[in-house]
Amino acid sequence: xxxxxxxxxxRSLFSSLPRIQMEKRTSVPKTFQALVPFxxxxxxxxxxxxxxxxxxxxxxxxxxxLIQGAFGSYDGLIRVAIKMTPxxxxxxxxxxxxxAGLWNIGAEGQLHIGAVGATWVALMVLNxxxxxxxxxxxxxMILAGAFFAGLFAFIPAILRAKLNTxxxxxxxxxxxxxxxxxxxxxxxxWRTSTGNFQxxxxxxxxxxxxxxxxxxxxxxxxxxxxLIIVAVIYFIYVKTRIGYEAKVVGANPQAAAVGxxxxxxxxxxxxxxxxxxxxxxxxxxxAAIQHKLIxxxxxxxxxxxxxxxxxxxxxxxxxxxxxxxxxxxxxxxxGGSSIQALPFHSIYTGDTIQVPVAIVLVLEVLVIVSIxxxxxxxxxxxxWRRHG
Amino acid sequence: xGQFLSFPIVEVGLLTFTRHIVYSVIIAVRITFYxxxxxxxxxxxxxxxxxxxGCFYNDCLLGSPMNKSIPLLELKNISKxxxxxxxxxxxxxxxxxxxxxxxxxENGAGKxxxxxxxxxxxxxxxxxxxxxxxxxxxxxxxxALKLGIGxxxxxxxxxxxxxxxxNIILGMKDSPNPFxxxxxxxxxIAALGEKYGLKVEPSARVWTLSTGEKQRVExxxxxxxxxxxxxxxxxxxxxxxxxxxxxxxxxDQLVKAGLTIIFITHKLKxxxxxxxxxxxxxxxxxxxxxxxxxxxxxxxxxxxxxxEVVFQVGKEAKEPGEPILQMTDVEATNDKDLLALRGASLTxxxxxxxxxxxxxxxxxxxxxEVLTGLRHANKGEILLQGEKVTNASVKELLxxxxxxxxxxxxxxxxxxxxxxxxxxxxxxxxxxxxxxxxILDYPAINEHTAQLVKDxxxxxxxxxxxxxxxxxGNLQKVILARELYPEPQLIVxxxxxxxxxxxxxxxxxxxxxxxxxxxxxxxxxxxxxxxVLDVSDRIMVIYEGRLTQAPKNxxxxxxxxxxxxxxVKHGQSA
Numbered sequence: 025x026x027x028x029x030x031x032x033x034x035r036s037l038f039s040s041l042p043r044i045q046m047e048k049r050t051s052v053p054k055t056f057q058a059l060v061p062f063x064x065x066x067x068x069x070x071x072x073x074x075x076x077x078x079x080x081x082x083x084x085x086x087x088x089x090l091i092q093g094a095f096g097s098y099d100g101l102i103r104v105a106i107k108m109t110p111x112x113x114x115x116x117x118x119x120x121x122x123x124a125g126l127w128n129i130g131a132e133g134q135l136h137i138g139a140v141g142a143t144w145v146a147l148m149v150l151n152x153x154x155x156x157x158x159x160x161x162x163x164x165m166i167l168a169g170a171f172f173a174g175l176f177a178f179i180p181a182i183l184r185a186k187l188n189t190x191x192x193x194x195x196x197x198x199x200x201x202x203x204x205x206x207x208x209x210x211x212x213x214w215r216t217s218t219g220n221f222q223x224x225x226x227x228x229x230x231x232x233x234x235x236x237x238x239x240x241x242x243x244x245x246x247x248x249x250x251l252i253i254v255a256v257i258y259f260i261y262v263k264t265r266i267g268y269e270a271k272v273v274g275a276n277p278q279a280a281a282v283g284x285x286x287x288x289x290x291x292x293x294x295x296x297x298x299x300x301x302x303x304x305x306x307x308x309x310x311a312a313i314q315h316k317l318i319x320x321x322x323x324x325x326x327x328x329x330x331x332x333x334x335x336x337x338x339x340x341x342x343x344x345x346x347x348x349x350x351x352x353x354x355x356x357x358x359g360g361s362s363i364q365a366l367p368f369h370s371i372y373t374g375d376t377i378q379v380p381v382a383i384v385l386v387l388e389v390l391v392i393v394s395i396x397x398x399x400x401x402x403x404x405x406x407x408w409r410r411h412g
Numbered sequence: 413x414g415q416f417l418s419f420p421i422v423e424v425g426l427l428t429f430t431r432h433i434v435y436s437v438i439i440a441v442r443i444t445f446y447x448x449x450x451x452x453x454x455x456x457x458x459x460x461x462x463x464x465x466g467c468f469y470n471d472c473l474l475g476s477p478m479n480k481s482i483p484l485l486e487l488k489n490i491s492k493x494x495x496x497x498x499x500x501x502x503x504x505x506x507x508x509x510x511x512x513x514x515x516x517x518e519n520g521a522g523k524x525x526x527x528x529x530x531x532x533x534x535x536x537x538x539x540x541x542x543x544x545x546x547x548x549x550x551x552x553x554x555x556a557l558k559l560g561i562g563x564x565x566x567x568x569x570x571x572x573x574x575x576x577x578x579n580i581i582l583g584m585k586d587s588p589n590p591f592x593x594x595x596x597x598x599x600x601i602a603a604l605g606e607k608y609g610l611k612v613e614p615s616a617r618v619w620t621l622s623t624g625e626k627q628r629v630e631x632x633x634x635x636x637x638x639x640x641x642x643x644x645x646x647x648x649x650x651x652x653x654x655x656x657x658x659x660x661x662x663x664d665q666l667v668k669a670g671l672t673i674i675f676i677t678h679k680l681k682x683x684x685x686x687x688x689x690x691x692x693x694x695x696x697x698x699x700x701x702x703x704x705x706x707x708x709x710x711x712x713x714x715x716x717x718x719x720e721v722v723f724q725v726g727k728e729a730k731e732p733g734e735p736i737l738q739m740t741d742v743e744a745t746n747d748k749d750l751l752a753l754r755g756a757s758l759t760x761x762x763x764x765x766x767x768x769x770x771x772x773x774x775x776x777x778x779x780x781e782v783l784t785g786l787r788h789a790n791k792g793e794i795l796l797q798g799e800k801v802t803n804a805s806v807k808e809l810l811x812x813x814x815x816x817x818x819x820x821x822x823x824x825x826x827x828x829x830x831x832x833x834x835x836x837x838x839x840x841x842x843x844x845x846x847x848x849x850x851i852l853d854y855p856a857i858n859e860h861t862a863q864l865v866k867d868x869x870x871x872x873x874x875x876x877x878x879x880x881x882x883x884x885g886n887l888q889k890v891i892l893a894r895e896l897y898p899e900p901q902l903i904v905x906x907x908x909x910x911x912x913x914x915x916x917x918x919x920x921x922x923x924x925x926x927x928x929x930x931x932x933x934x935x936x937x938x939x940x941x942x943x944v945l946d947v948s949d950r951i952m953v954i955y956e957g958r959l960t961q962a963p964k965n966x967x968x969x970x971x972x973x974x975x976x977x978x979x980v981k982h983g984q985s986a
Contacts, residue, residue: 263851263852263854264850264851264852265841265842265847265850265851265852266850268834268841268852271827271830271834272827272830272834272838275827275828275829275830276823276826276827276828276829278823278824279823279824279825279826279827279838280827281786281806282784282786282806282816282818282824282825282838282839283806283810283838283839284785284805284806284807284809284810284839286807
């Protein structure tokens with residue numbers, strides 16, 4: 025064929041740029057692995073500065089106000105603690121099956137089913153008109169919420185264990201089933217007489233006890249329960265036989281089979297337990313925050329269930345890591361909503377502008393992307409080299 | 413500040429932003445490019461090369477006529493280094509136009525890696541490839557296809573929901589016309605099928621086809637792209653005998669039409685009946701290249717399994733005791749649902765090592781899995797110390813002290829992200845000594861692990877490091893340590909020394925003999941004839957799912973014959 029010098033020169037234009045050499049590491053240092061989540065948050069903030077900058081907001085100013093909004097005052101701290109509660113539950117719902125290599129994308133649906141379960145108990149108490157003590161009602165609500173949510177998660181679990189259906193798809197699809205069950209109930213049988221899409225207010229005996237906080241926001245029973253569950257799950261995974269079995273299935277299902285570990289058992293218990301704990305998020309929201317079941321117990325912009333996936337990823341599925349990870353995300357939400365109300369001056373025009381709420385979503389997504397990228401990149405040793 | 417001033421600033425900002433985006437795209441493209449090719453220096457060389465010959469890359473080769481005097485394909489010193497594994501070691505290979513060239517070797521000998529480099533899926537880490545006498549750089553399958561190299565993979569790369577025609581034209585762009593003409597394609601496919609005897613209905617959906625038909629689609633796919641050199645990777649592994657026969661007829665026609673074929677297999681009979689020349693690979697190296705008519709199956713079997721280093725493991729004669737394992741007429745299917753064990757019978761006594769020789773893929777893996785509870789036996793009976801354990805669970809068999817050293821240590825035996833300790837108790841973590849109620853007694857486990865690591869001389873930085881940090885030989889020692897605790901009754905060892913360095917190899921054999929001396933029954937499945945001859949008390953040969961007893965004084969030659977499926981009478985040494 026003919027001489028094709030143009031093509032050759034076109035290529036050599038690229039070769040003047042430095043080349044990135046990537047070499048797979050045989051082992052990733054532990055410190056490196058621990059640093060990835062922190063670096064990811066940092067990288068997300070740096071990348072998030074780009075849209076802020078174009079919007080005309082000084083990123084440093086925005087971030088400092090965001091952090092102040094979350095940690096700068098007692099009110100902020102209380103709000104962070106409250107937001108953290110459902111996130112802990114939903115992230116546990118994701119993290120527990122994740123250890124066994126299973127992706128529970130259904131925490132959002134499990135949250136709704138849990139709320140429905142708790143509401144069922146509360147409404148029965150209300151309708152019977154009995155004067156039961158909250159020492160009876162609250163535990164019953166918790167049990168009902170966990171039971172129904174666990175049952176709901178059992179469906180994808182058994183399908184995965186017996187028929188090897190993809191649990192990512194089934195858990196995700198069942199979310200919509202859960203939403204519709206909840207909507208049906210608040211629009212139909214449980215609808216309040218005032219006509220809104222919500223149930224009657226719960227009787228006071230069905231309220232979660234509250235501990236401390238401000239006039240409006242108070243830390244409730246959900247947080248200590250969540251922290252206790254975190255500790256229990258940590259214990260299960262680090263110390264017990266079933267935790268070991270789940271770990272082996274997650275690390276190599278084939279080796280688990282050769283070791284005689286029942287995959288069916290592991291799949292069913294991790295997903296079901298995860299679902300049950302995910303349900304507790306819903307119980308907490310109806311019993312402590314709303315005091316009734318309404319359409320929209322989970323925020324539309326940052327649904328607790330889906331955010332739980334990001335939190336579990338940030339914690340790399342480690343139960344204790346969930347605590348700092350939930351604090352990070354709830355601070356992001358609390359700080360994010362606080363800066364929306366604040367006036368900023370455009371760095372271009374000097375006009376007063378507001379930060380769009382979407383920036384929090386952008387940051388959340390950037391955190392996830394940089395975790396995944398960081399996880400991948402930490403497995404390689406990189407070096408630059410320049411060619412003549 | 414007014415509105416006016418702001419515009420230039422925004423514009424400058426936008427410009428910078430755009431520039432940054434452009435740069436990052438360039439960098440991203442380069443990263444992906446280098447991840448894919450992993451051979452930047454070769455690209456660099458290619459450019460210089462092309463300047464000197466006046467043509468870019470491989471373009472000057474396109475459409476150049478086939479010259480009978482020079483080899484169609486020549487590999488010179490091709491090496492492929494994966495992290496920790498040298499898959500191909502200075503491989504030289506010549507394929508003449510119009511021949512069927514057999515590539516023979518055991519599993520893991522590096523056949524598939526070599527062919528993937530030819531098809532542009534892997535990049536060699538050393539050596540040169542010449543096609544029609546010109547040096548070529550096969551960076552992607554696209555380049556390979558353009559040159560006329562087509563490949564039929566062992567696992568078909570077809571989209572089940574699409575039709576045959578759609579699958580065949582997938583990814584092809586033969587005209588600037590954005591619309592595809594399926595009708596034309598169907599006609600062309602039908603014509604091709606007619607010409608070469610590859611009958612497939614072009615409008616049938618692929619998922620409705622049989623395995624043989626799917627393979628025909630794969631071949632048609634390559635032919636449709638004008639392949640001159642066709643690589644078939646273990647084409648008969650998934651076929652029924654009848655479909656295999658049809659395939660061989662097709663190959664005949666393809667050769668008559670002027671195609672060159674590389675035929676990868678580990679089945680000796682196929683090599684003899686199909687190929688003109690054969691190259692034998694072992695452990696990534698070319699052992700020999702011969703004309704098929706000047707060789708015999710048993711010679712090839714010997715070349716394939718080798719007789720490299722001869723170990724003499726000290727072993728005393730021992731009178732075997734009571735039968736531990738009695739297996740009669742077991743039938744089982746493989747993962748492809750084809751019959752892999754056809755009435756296999758085997759008895760192993762206490763204090764006896766039975767060596768199982770055979771070319772891989774004759775049912776060894778299935779046998780090991782049936783014995784250890786991982787595979788369902790459709791027929792037959794398995795007795796362990798007189799008690800029926802046919803299709804018992806893995807857990808049950810572990811309780812009865814059946815140890816299993818699986819063939820594939822990375823994927824079957826170990827959980828690489830977990831620690832040495834966690835891996836070492838994988839089969840014994842249920843024992844009371846490692847448990848306190850539902851809680852695992854980690855101090856006891858760690859103590860146990862430390863002891864075993866010392867006893868078995870496992871070279872590891874610690875017992876809490878992930879298993880993936882250890883070398884192959886050390887990992888095999890970890891598995892061995894695990895399987896020998898608690899004292900097993902029956903040991904099923906499938907390729908226990910494959911890919912293990914010489915020192916560990918000898919150690920593992922000695923340990924198996926020690927276990928025998930303590931009264932265990934050992935089934936040693938190995939493709940290494942020397943190992944079988946050296947370690948076993950009695951040798952069985954597996955061929956097409958049936959086991960036959962080898963004569964007492966069997967040597968390499970006799971075993972080679974038996975492995976090739978020929979009947980050898982007892983006492984007769986061929």
